Amino acid sequence: MDRRKFFGGAAIGAIAAASVSKVAMAALPEPVTTDSADTAPPLEPPSGRPYRPVLTLNGWTLPWRMNNGVKEFHVVAEPVVRELAPGMKANLWGYNGQSPGPTIEVVEGDRVRIFVTNKLPEHTSIHWHGQRLPNGMDGVGGITQPHIPPGKTFVYEFVASRPGNFMYHPHADEMVQMAMGMMGFWVTHPKGRHPLIDQVDRDFCFLMASYDIEPGSATPRVNTMLDFNLFTFNSRVFPGIASMNVRQGDKVRIRMGNLTMTSHPIHLHGHEFMVTGTDGGPTPRPARWHEVTTDVAVGQMRQVEFVADAPGDWAFHCHKSHHTMNAMGHDVPTMIGVEHRGLVGKIQKLVPDYMVMGERGMADMGGEMEMPLPDNTLPMMSGRGQFGPAEMGGMFTLVKVRREQRPGDFSDPGDYKHPPGTVAYEFTGALPEPARARPAAGKEPAQFNVRKPSGQAGHH
Numbered sequence: 086m087d088r089r090k091f092f093g094g095a096a097i098g099a100i101a102a103a104s105v106s107k108v109a110m111a112a113l114p115e116p117v118t119t120d121s122a123d124t125a126p127p128l129e130p131p132s133g134r135p136y137r138p139v140l141t142l143n144g145w146t147l148p149w150r151m152n153n154g155v156k157e158f159h160v161v162a163e164p165v166v167r168e169l170a171p172g173m174k175a176n177l178w179g180y181n182g183q184s185p186g187p188t189i190e191v192v193e194g195d196r197v198r199i200f201v202t203n204k205l206p207e208h209t210s211i212h213w214h215g216q217r218l219p220n221g222m223d224g225v226g227g228i229t230q231p232h233i234p235p236g237k238t239f240v241y242e243f244v245a246s247r248p249g250n251f252m253y254h255p256h257a258d259e260m261v262q263m264a265m266g267m268m269g270f271w272v273t274h275p276k277g278r279h280p281l282i283d284q285v286d287r288d289f290c291f292l293m294a295s296y297d298i299e300p301g302s303a304t305p306r307v308n309t310m311l312d313f314n315l316f317t318f319n320s321r322v323f324p325g326i327a328s329m330n331v332r333q334g335d336k337v338r339i340r341m342g343n344l345t346m347t348s349h350p351i352h353l354h355g356h357e358f359m360v361t362g363t364d365g366g367p368t369p370r371p372a373r374w375h376e377v378t379t380d381v382a383v384g385q386m387r388q389v390e391f392v393a394d395a396p397g398d399w400a401f402h403c404h405k406s407h408h409t410m411n412a413m414g415h416d417v418p419t420m421i422g423v424e425h426r427g428l429v430g431k432i433q434k435l436v437p438d439y440m441v442m443g444e445r446g447m448a449d450m451g452g453e454m455e456m457p458l459p460d461n462t463l464p465m466m467s468g469r470g471q472f473g474p475a476e477m478g479g480m481f482t483l484v485k486v487r488r489e490q491r492p493g494d495f496s497d498p499g500d501y502k503h504p505p506g507t508v509a510y511e512f513t514g515a516l517p518e519p520a521r522a523r524p525a526a527g528k529e530p531a532q533f534n535v536r537k538p539s540g541q542a543g544h545h
Contacts, residue, residue, distance in 0.1 A: 114200065115159065116202070117148050117159070119181070123143070124327040127140050127288075128146035128190070131148075132149075132151045133192065133195065134276065136190065136274035138288070139190065141290055142289060142321070143325070143326065144188060145183075147160070147188065154196065156191060156196070157199075158189060160186065160211065160269075161180060161182075161202045161204055162179075162203050162233075163179070163205060164177070165184050167183065167184045167266065170324060170325025172461075172462075172463055173303075173463045175303050179267060184267065184294075184320045185266065185292050185319055186267075186269035188271070190271075191245045191274070193245060193275050196242070196244050197243065197244075197245055198242045199240070199241045200239075203234065203235055205235060208233055208258070209226070209258070210233055210239075210255055210256050212225060212254060213271070214384070215251040215252065216246075218243035219243060222241050224241065224256050226257035247366055249362060250388055251270075252292065252344065260308075266305075269292070272340065281361075281369065284336075286332065287329070287336075287337045290340040291318045292318075292342045292343075293343045293344065293345050293403075293480065295315065296313060297314055297315070298314065300458070301461060303461055310346065313345070316480045318482060322463065322478050322480075324468030324477075328483040328497055329483070330490060332486075332490040332491065333395075338389070339358075340386070341386070342386045343382065343383055344384070348382045349380070349381050350404040351403060351404070352378040353391070353399065354484075355399040356394070356484075357376065358379075358391035359373045359391070360373065396487060397486055398484075400481065400483060402482070403481075408479050409477050410466050410477070412462065412465070463478065464478070465478060471501075485498055485501070487501075
């Protein structure tokens with residue numbers, strides 16, 4: 086990102102923005118882009134009113150320039166290549182070189198002007214999800230504005246009137262464009278002390294997205310309605326998702342939005358949190374209570390806060406178990422209990438892409454698979470911790486709490502060093518007979534006849 090070029094701006098020709106005539110011939114801010122999947126440090130505001138910035142997981146915040154008191158941003162809709170995790174890249178559509186696009190941060194009361202350039206092969210628009218704004222700035226193509234044709238630039242201008250968490254995404258060919266990764270986070274910070282918005286030490290944000298990308302391919306199938314096979318935080322899957330690294334005792338805020346086609350019960354280990362904000366803004370204090378899991382429905386925003394008082398590497402993930410795995414899981418036959426070692430290789434000579442679940446469970450397919458994976462394909466479960474395979478994928482990451490983490494330091498502190506005697510261990514002593522349920526008096530235990538396919542009639 087070349088911020089000097091960005092703040093310098095660049096004059097171009099007329100802009101298709103009939104509803105904002107005063108900027109129809111404005112000098113356009115030069116767009117800032119990045120294709121890095123690394124988490125960028127928080128962007129301290131170089132101009133405008135001050136605020137405490139957020140950190141976007143595996144993302145970044147879009148710089149702006151001030152023009153006569155207006156914050157001007159330049160958003161470019163374009164095809165991008167996104168690394169979902171090391172070993173797999175996807176051909177997506179996004180903004181400013183990445184999917185999701187960069188986070189936009191403003192302050193309550195700011196007048197914002199957003200130049201949107203369309204470099205996609207089809208028309209688009211941007212809807213500012215959850216914002217209070219003039220109807221003609223709402224971004225619903227064909228209803229509130231003309232579509233933005235390829236190669237054209239439109240302008241949106243409105244006042245960020247209320248603090249909270251918002252999203253931006255297309256309202257044009259929506260099924261295709263959102264399935265291809267077009268989305269971004271928006272944070273409006275309060276302009277001063279707010280009775281319902283506490284100050285925090287660490288402030289994270291991300292969007293949830295889902296994709297259907299067949300093993301060995303790189304482009305999502307956009308006609309999929311329900312059977313997605315990759316579930317992501319900011320278009321990254323574990324172990325490619327950055328951890329959230331905090332200092333013990335920090336007050337932590339996590340903001341998240343859901344633009345998938347199903348709900349996600351997001352669960353934090355080792356701590357209790359409160360839901361302090363939703364789509365409608367800050368949650369009234371009498372309506373808050375402690376939880377360890379909150380469900381984020383389709384199109385919703387949730388903001389949770391907690392005090393990170395327990396040191397360790399704490400899991401943070403969707404609690405739908407198939408959302409913490411990667412592709413290949415939906416159409417793979419279940420072969421638990423069936424001996425098939427050596428058979429897979431013979432079948433693959435005839436059907437090269439043939440795969441089957443491990444005979445002892447899905448973990449057989451995690452790291453040391455009997456069959457090779459197609460190029461540009463991740464294992465269903467991967468990642469390692471200090472004790473071995475993590476057997477996770479998809480919507481899974483860690484909140485790393487450390488006493489020695491310095492204020493403002495977001496770097497990964499590495500594995501947690503457990504105090505002696507605090508790690509689960511193997512027991513080798515004598516065990517008492519375990520208690521088991523007994524049948525009711527006068528009744529025999531239930532019996533089942535299991536029929537297995539054998540090719541011989543009458544075999545049970």
